[in-house]
Every structure is written in structure tokens, then in C-alpha cells.
Amino acid sequence: MLKITGGKVYDPANEINGQIKDLCIDDNGRFVESVSGGRTIDATGMIIFPGGVDVHTHVAGGAMNFARAMTPEDHRRTQAFIRTQSRRSGLGGMAPTTFATGYLYAGMGFTTVNEAAVPVLSARHTHEELADIPIVDKATLTLMANNEIMLDQMQAGEYERAKNVVAWYLWAAKSYGVKAVNPGGVAAWKWGSDAKQLNDPIAGYSSLTPGKIVTMLATICDDLQLPHPMHLHCNNLGAPGNISTTLDTLKHLEGHRAHIAHSQYHAYGGDDWDTMCSATSQLAEYFNTHPNITTDAGAVLFGDTVTITADGPWQHLLYKLTGRKWGNLDVENETGCGIVPYTYRPSNLVNAVQWASGLELMLLIKSPWQVFLSTDHPNGGCFWRYPEIIQLLMCADFRKECIAKLPDKIKNRITLPEIDREYTLYEVATSMSAGPARALGLHQKGNLGIGCDADLVIYEEEIDIARMFSHPRYVIKAGEIVIEDGDIRETPHGREFLVKPSYAPETDEFMRPLFEDCYTMQFDNYPVEIERIENPDVRILPGS
Amino acid sequence: MGGKVTCTLGEVKQRADFIVYWGGNPAECHPRHFTKYTIMQKSKFLPRGRKDRTMVLVDIRETKSAKAADIFLQVKPGKDFELITILRALIKDQHVGDEQIAETGMTRAGLDDLVHRMKSCKFGVFFFGMGLSMTRGKHMNSAALLTLAAEMNAFTKFVAMPMRGHGNVTGADVIMRWQTGYPFGITFNRGYPRYNPGEFSTVDVLVRGDCDAAFIIGADPGATMPQPAIDHLARIPTICLDPHVTHTSRLARVHITTAAQGISAPGTAYRMDELPLPLKPALKSPYPSDEEVVRRINEAIAKKPFWLPDGSQPQVVTAIG
Ligand SMILES: [Zn+2]
Numbered sequence: 001m002l003k004i005t006g007g008k009v010y011d012p013a014n015e016i017n018g019q020i021k022d023l024c025i026d027d028n029g030r031f032v033e034s035v036s037g038g039r040t041i042d043a044t045g046m047i048i049f050p051g052g053v054d055v056h057t058h059v060a061g062g063a064m065n066f067a068r069a070m071t072p073e074d075h076r077r078t079q080a081f082i083r084t085q086s087r088r089s090g091l092g093g094m095a096p097t098t099f100a101t102g103y104l105y106a107g108m109g110f111t112t113v114n115e116a117a118v119p120v121l122s123a124r125h126t127h128e129e130l131a132d133i134p135i136v137d138k139a140t141l142t143l144m145a146n147n148e149i150m151l152d153q154m155q156a157g158e159y160e161r162a163k164n165v166v167a168w169y170l171w172a173a174k175s176y177g178v179k180a181v182n183p184g185g186v187a188a189w190k191w192g193s194d195a196k197q198l199n200d201p202i203a204g205y206s207s208l209t210p211g212k213i214v215t216m217l218a219t220i221c222d223d224l225q226l227p228h229p230m231h232l233h234c235n236n237l238g239a240p241g242n243i244s245t246t247l248d249t250l251k252h253l254e255g256h257r258a259h260i261a262h263s264q265y266h267a268y269g270g271d272d273w274d275t276m277c278s279a280t281s282q283l284a285e286y287f288n289t290h291p292n293i294t295t296d297a298g299a300v301l302f303g304d305t306v307t308i309t310a311d312g313p314w315q316h317l318l319y320k321l322t323g324r325k326w327g328n329l330d331v332e333n334e335t336g337c338g339i340v341p342y343t344y345r346p347s348n349l350v351n352a353v354q355w356a357s358g359l360e361l362m363l364l365i366k367s368p369w370q371v372f373l374s375t376d377h378p379n380g381g382c383f384w385r386y387p388e389i390i391q392l393l394m395c396a397d398f399r400k401e402c403i404a405k406l407p408d409k410i411k412n413r414i415t416l417p418e419i420d421r422e423y424t425l426y427e428v429a430t431s432m433s434a435g436p437a438r439a440l441g442l443h444q445k446g447n448l449g450i451g452c453d454a455d456l457v458i459y460e461e462e463i464d465i466a467r468m469f470s471h472p473r474y475v476i477k478a479g480e481i482v483i484e485d486g487d488i489r490e491t492p493h494g495r496e497f498l499v500k501p502s503y504a505p506e507t508d509e510f511m512r513p514l515f516e517d518c519y520t521m522q523f524d525n526y527p528v529e530i531e532r533i534e535n536p537d538v539r540i541l542p543g544s
Numbered sequence: 545m546g547g548k549v550t551c552t553l554g555e556v557k558q559r560a561d562f563i564v565y566w567g568g569n570p571a572e573c574h575p576r577h578f579t580k581y582t583i584m585q586k587s588k589f590l591p592r593g594r595k596d597r598t599m600v601l602v603d604i605r606e607t608k609s610a611k612a613a614d615i616f617l618q619v620k621p622g623k624d625f626e627l628i629t630i631l632r633a634l635i636k637d638q639h640v641g642d643e644q645i646a647e648t649g650m651t652r653a654g655l656d657d658l659v660h661r662m663k664s665c666k667f668g669v670f671f672f673g674m675g676l677s678m679t680r681g682k683h684m685n686s687a688a689l690l691t692l693a694a695e696m697n698a699f700t701k702f703v704a705m706p707m708r709g710h711g712n713v714t715g716a717d718v719i720m721r722w723q724t725g726y727p728f729g730i731t732f733n734r735g736y737p738r739y740n741p742g743e744f745s746t747v748d749v750l751v752r753g754d755c756d757a758a759f760i761i762g763a764d765p766g767a768t769m770p771q772p773a774i775d776h777l778a779r780i781p782t783i784c785l786d787p788h789v790t791h792t793s794r795l796a797r798v799h800i801t802t803a804a805q806g807i808s809a810p811g812t813a814y815r816m817d818e819l820p821l822p823l824k825p826a827l828k829s830p831y832p833s834d835e836e837v838v839r840r841i842n843e844a845i846a847k848k849p850f851w852l853p854d855g856s857q858p859q860v861v862t863a864i865g
Contacts, residue, residue, distance in 0.1 A: 083732070095725070124822065125718070125814075125818075192700055
């Protein structure tokens with residue numbers, strides 16, 4: 001039992017904006033009305049937020065592990081966690097090791113993370129890695145938009161079948177929801193091509209277009225009543241002028257729920273790399289008039305990182321542009337992935353536009369319930385640098401100082417200099433916790449109300465915003481104090497959220513021959529056994 | 545590792561119409577490779593199976609695998625790197641002298657034909673075996689071939705994949721990477737993982753006599769390592785977990801008989817393309833699994849006082865050398 005008294009509470013889910021309020025936590029790790037006995041934390045003068053929720057990150061699985069193998073030079077120069085009796089050793093950096101990932105997230109006040117790109121074929125591996133990420137709770141999204149068995153059903157106009165196939169895969173992967181990456185484009189990449197236009201048939205199909213995949217998959221997610229809507233990485237990522245593709249994609253989503261991943265990478269104007277500019281005001285305008293759609297920033301921070309995405313063709317382009325290492329892994333029938341180390345430089349005009357665009361989206365989209373803090377870790381920057389973004393959002397003067405360091409040619413390419421908005425603490429709490437929790441359909445997260453999971457973070461108020469957010473005084477996970485005064489106190493195992501959607505019972509027998517045709521493992525060995533998930537929290541969906 | 549452009553084996557089965565085995569002898573070392581994954585498979589994209597696929601073998605000698613190949617290229621021993629470099633030049637239409645080609649044992653016509661086929665296939669793959677990765681300049685050779693595969697993507701789809709040995713070497717590699725960032729050759733002697741193959745690899749540590757105990761699982765170094773390493777294993781307390789009596793178990797101070805993975809103990813094995821496959825035991829064993837033994841040892845150790853007094857070490861170090 002734990003009581004926290006006297007703190008200034010920011011709990012947007014309950015419209016509490018800085019009021020002084022006591023919080024009580026029972027032995028089940030939930031908020032209750034009152035407790036008697038147990039420890040009391042005097043939080044007078046401190047700031048209390050719900051624990052952070054990362055709606056889109058890459059922390060585990062084949063691609064991340066590939067990135068670790070490609071960046072030994074970074075492991076050497078990064079921070080190292082030394083083993084203690086309660087804590088495993090590990091390395092931070094651009095592609096942190098599993099144990100370190102848990103410590104780094106918790107150390108920054110984040111208590112729930114969503115691993116946003118898991119191929120079913122290697123889901124078993126991903127879950128094993130997630131079990132080695134301590135403290136935080138986890139969810140995973142399954143890569144679906146280039147799954148050929150599903151695409152074949154869509155091409156044939158067999159909507160019900162396609163829906164059953166998706167539901168079957170989600171349960172096979174023990175996953176929480178659907179991720180769509182460059183719909184049709186990754187399948188085309190298997191032949192070395194891509195899909196850039198929403199209405200052109202994709203390679204290998206006569207009439208199936210990315211647009212149709214987007215609409216059908218969003219409908220499937222709605223019909224299956226998934227707690228989190230389709231999580232979409234749009235076609236044409238990173239390309240100058242791709243705003244038209246993004247807006248066209250959004251038109252295909254009218255009437256549906258959806259989450260658009262890392263919008264920063266999808267909000268560019270211009271015709272080529274020389275004329276590339278920010279087109280965030282057009283995209284923000286769309287969000288401001290369509291409350292059914294949420295997004296995360298995918299913000300960029302200057303410095304070294306490694307990019308990882310299921311978007312194979314984009315990574316090939318990045319490799320050609322940078323001439324640096326290139327990792328690519330195509331996964332049979334399902335998806336692909338690419339890995340390229342990358343350095344964002346303020347002196348590089350394209351990078352400068354990207355840096356400004358991420359911040360612009362967060363500032364131009366009016367409701368923080370719609371746009372969430374993310375760097376698409378590690379793509380735009382490492383997650384442990386989130387406090388730097390919060391500082392940029394909260395301090396217009398600091399932003400102006402940073403803009404002043406960009407090349408002169410940046411003028412007229414970005415709108416950031418004209419934006420004076422500053423995030424309030426309430427808005428930061430919404431964007432880093434309450435908003436993403438709601439978008440994920442995790443109602444017990446990002447919420448300090450009675451009955452919710454007692455995940456919270458307590459900051460000592462400081463002028464230096466980045467310092468304040470990177471050094472919480474306490475972090476409490478499920479009622480347990482995990483961080484205190486910068487020290488890791490406890491490293492409990494988190495839970496994993498997953499869904500059990502309903503599908504027609506004959507789907508197994510429908511899948512078997514198709515599976516045997518294109519996969520190279522036993523059909524019966526393919527689904528991840530529920531016993532392999534550490535602390536599963538299964539949500540049974542209606543109809544099953 | 546530098547870059548690596550690869551795929552899972554199912555992609556090869558489905559799409560690869562041009563398959564190069566370089567420095568390997570799959571017919572004898574990976575007998576099911578042809579039938580399960582590569583040349584013999586029919587697929588929706590390659591309905592005629594073997595007829596729709598071209599197989600090339602590059603090796604220093606004509607092994608049994610050469611019979612299965614459409615084209616056999618006999619490279620002079622130790623000239624793999626030169627041959628790969630020549631191919632990297634030829635695909636970019638750069639000039640290569642006749643003399644340089646002859647040194648590798650190839651002819652210009654043969655290489656022109658190879659380059660033409662590489663560029664005109666729809667999906668090409670290099671499998672490289674021990675012959676390439678374990679000979680002189682091994683690291684350079686595989687890196688060069690991986691680069692060639694990456695560069696081929698300017699013309700068509702091309703990937704490369706190492707042919708790993710037997711056992712679950714890949715699995716150990718994968719797990720070490722997610723827990724420590726490094727695949728092997730790791731030391732924890734400062735409390736956090738550091739990597740230096742050649743210094744911290746098991747064999748080097750043993751030969752130098754740097755360790756004062758050894759815990760061996762899933763391997764038989766007593767049969768394969770150099771004598772000084774084996775001598776050191778015999779000198780120190782060595783604990784060996786193995787279902788069988790092995791060279792290592794004979795010299796070990798303690799041998800704990802465990803259930804055989806995949807036969808009588810469940811688990812996960814990682815395939816050469818890093819896909820995890822569940823092992824479902826067909827038999828029951830009276831012996832505990834490796835996992836259970838390690839877990840119980842860990843539990844017993846956890847009850848003992850920690851080796852470092854609390855507060856004697858920082859929790860985190862930065863900018864390490
Ligand atoms: Zn992502």
C-alpha cells in the first residue's frame with residue numbers, strides 16, 4: 001500500500017489540471033479511494049503525471065536484434081548498466097539491449113510501450129525479447145498490410161475470408177493489433193519495386209491497390225472491434241512531396257478509426273531533395289477536422305541513430321543516399337525490414353526540414369489527444385531523448401534559439417518560426433500518456449482514476465524542462481516504487497497485452513494448404529503458444 | 545557485422561530463380577537444403593521448380609554439390625576475395641584486366657555470362673558456407689560477398705545468407721545479442737558486457753588460463769579446442785551439462801546429465817535465417833532439461849551474498865573505452 005500526498009496532479013483522463021490531490025494505491029497495484037497503513041510519499045511541491053505510454057516504438061524482435069548486430073561501435077561508446085543484485089547488466093545507446101530498455105524507459109517515467117512492428121513468423125522471438133524487458137507493460141502490433149495470403153483474399157474480393165485471416169494471424173502472433181506498413185509496397189519490394197500511388201495496382205496483382213488495402217484493413221480492424229484501430233505507416237515514406245500520398249491515404253480512411261504512425265515522415269512538400277519543404281500545415285489541418293484519426297509525431301532529433309523499418313524499399317533508398325551499412329531482411333509471405341545507421345545533421349537541409357516538421361505537427365495539431373510524443377524510436381532519435389522534445393514543445397524561446405542555428409536556406413521551407421504555442425504540463429501529460437493510452441484502448445493506463453493501474457511518475461519542479469523530465473524523483477509501476485532519486489529500486493516483470501479476436505472455425509483448415517505452399521515451417525508450430533507469453537493479459541473480443 | 549541483405553528461407557523457396565552456393569557443399573553438409581528450400585521446390589512464382597531455377601556452385605574443388613549445379617566455377621584456393629572484387633567491378637561495367645581474371649581461375653567469357661545471369665534474374669541469392677567464411681581472410685570474404693549482394697540491388701533483387709553449422713549456434717548468437725548487444729566473445733568482468741573476439745572468446749580465455757571455473761552447455765570443447773584450452777578445462781572446476789558422455793564431460797569435475805533438447809526436452813532452436821522454431825519433445829526423460837538445471841543453480845546462487853557489496857559500484861557508466 002502506498003499513499004502520495006500533496007502533489008500537483010496532472011491527470012487529463014479525469015480533467016485534473018494541476019490540482020493538489022492525494023493518491024492511494026492498494027496491494028493489487030491499483031488506485032483506490034483510501035488506504036490505511038503502508039508508506040506515504042510526501043510529494044508537496046512536486047508534479048505528478050500518469051506513467052508515460054509509448055504508442056509507437058521498436059524495442060524487440062528480429063529487426064531490432066539485427067540493428068544491435070550492426071552497431072557494435074555504438075555499444076562501446078554508450079552508457080552501460082552495471083549488474084547489481086536486483087538488476088541485470090546491459091547497454092543503452094541507439095539499439096539498447098533488452099534489460100537496459102526497461103531501465104531506460106522506466107527511468108524516464110514511461111511504464112507502457114507498444115512494439116509497433118512484429119512479423120508473425122518471428123513473433124515467438126519478439127515475445128521472448130519482451131519477456132527480458134523489465135518493469136514496463138508491453139503490447140505488440142502485427143505486420144499485416146503485405147501479407148500475401150491476406151492480399152490474395154482482398155484481390156479476390158473475399159472480404160469475410162480476409163477478415164478471418166487477419167483475426168487468425170493476430171491470435172497466432174499473440175498480438176494486440178494490426179500494423180500496416182507501406183501497404184502493397186513491401187510485397188512489391190520482394191520483386192525490387194515499390195508502391196507509391198494509392199490507386200495503381202501493386203506488383204504481382206491485377207487490380208489490388210494500396211488504397212483498397214488501406215480501406216479494407218481499416219474496416220477489418222473496426223469489424224473485429226480491436227481496442228486499437230489500424231496503425232498505419234503510409235506509402236511513400238520520407239519522399240519529397242509525399243503529402244499528396246498521405247492526404248490521399250487519409251481519404252481512403254473516411255468513416256474509420258485509424259492511427260497514423262510517425263506523421264513527420266509523411267508531411268513533405270516539394271518535388272525533389274533540393275526543393276523538399278514542410279507540408280505539415282496541410283496535414284495538421286486534416287487532423288484538426290477529423291477527430292477519428294490519431295497520430296504520433298515521429299519527431300527527429302539531431303544526432304546519430306539507426307533506422308529500422310518494415311519499409312524495405314525506403315531503406316534501400318536511404319542506403320543509396322548515405323552509402324552507409326545496409327541491412328535488409330525479407331520475411332516470407334508476410335513483410336520485410338531494413339536497417340540503416342543514420343546521422344541527422346542540422347546543417348543538412350533535408351534533416352533540418354524533418355526536425356522542424358515533427359515539432360510543427362505537435363504544435364499545429366490542436367488537440368494533444370490526437371498527436372502523441374514519439375520519435376519512432378530509434379528512427380528519428382532514441383526514445384531516451386524524449387525530454388529534449390518536451391523542452392522544445394514547452395519553450396518557444398528555446399525553439400527559436402535552435403532554429404537560429406539552422407542554415408539560412410531553411411527559411412520558407414518550414415513554418416516553425418511562426419509558431420508561438422507552448423505546451424502546458426497538462427498538454428504534455430496528454431500527449432505522452434493519457435492520449436496514447438486512450439488511442440491504444442488501454443483504459444487502465446494513462447489514467448490516475450480509481451481502479452486504474454497505479455503507474456505514475458513524480459517530478460521535482462525545475463526550470464530546466466529537459467532535466468526535469470529525464471530525472472523523475474519517483475517512478476511507480478503497479479504501485480511499486482521502481483525508481484527513486486535516480487536509482488533503480490525494483491525491476492518487476494511487466495504484463496503483455498494481447499487480444500483474442502473471433503474468426504470462423506474453418507479458418508484453420510483454410511489456412512493450412514496456403515501456409516504449406518509458401519512457408520518453410522510446420523503449420524502446427526507456427527502459432528505462438530500462450531504459455532510462452534510472460535504475464536499475458538488477454539482481451540477476448542466480442543464474437544469469440 | 546557490416547551490412548547484410550538477406551531474407552528468410554521461405555522467400556528463397558518462393559522466389560529465388562538464381563541460386564549461388566559459394567564455398568559450401570550443401571549436397572553433403574545440408575542435405576535437405578535443396579529439397580526443402582532451394583532448387584527443387586515448386587512455388588506459385590516458379591511453378592516448374594528445378595526448371596525455373598538456375599544453380600551456380602563456386603568452390604575450390606568439385607564436390608558432390610557440383611553435380612546438382614547448372615554451372616560450376618572452380619575458383620583457385622585463396623582467391624575468393626579477388627573473384628568477389630572482380631564481380632563487384634564487372635557489374636558496374638568497370639575495367640578488369642585479363643590477368644586479374646586468370647589469377648582467380650576464371651575466364652572472361654565465364655564471368656561475363658555469370659554477370660549477365662545475375663543481372664537478368666528476378667531474385668538472386670548467395671549462400672555462403674564454411675569454405676568462404678572459414679578460410680584465409682574469412683571476415684573480408686563474407687563482408688565482400690554481402691556487399692556484392694547489396695550492390696546487386698541496383699539491378700535486381702539480390703540477397704545473401706550464411707550457411708550456419710549444426711546445433712543451435714544461431715540461437716545462442718541471437719539471445720546474446722538481445723541481452724548484451726554482442727553475439728559472442730563477451731566478458732562481464734567489469735559488470736557489464738564488453739566485446740572482443742580474439743580476446744574474450746572462450747578459446748582465448750581458456751588458452752590464456754584466465755578463468756578459474758568453466759560452465760559448459762550445449763558444446764563439447766574437449767573434442768574441438770586446442771590442447772592448451774583442454775588442459776586448462778581439466779585444471780579448473782569444469783561443470784558440464786550434456787545428455788551424453790562427451791570428451792568434455794569426461795574431464796569435467798561435475799557432469800549433470802540433462803534431457804536432450806528437441807527429443808525429450810522442449811525449447812526453441814533458431815534456424816540459420818534466425819527464425820525461432822519450437823522444439824516439441826516426442827519422448828519423456830527422467831533427466832531435467834538444461835533450462836531447469838540452470839534455473840535451479842541460479843536460484844541457489846541468489847540466496848548467497850552478492851559478489852559486490854552494495855554501493856561499491858556505480859549503477860551506470862558512460863563513455864566507456
Ligand atoms: Zn516505426
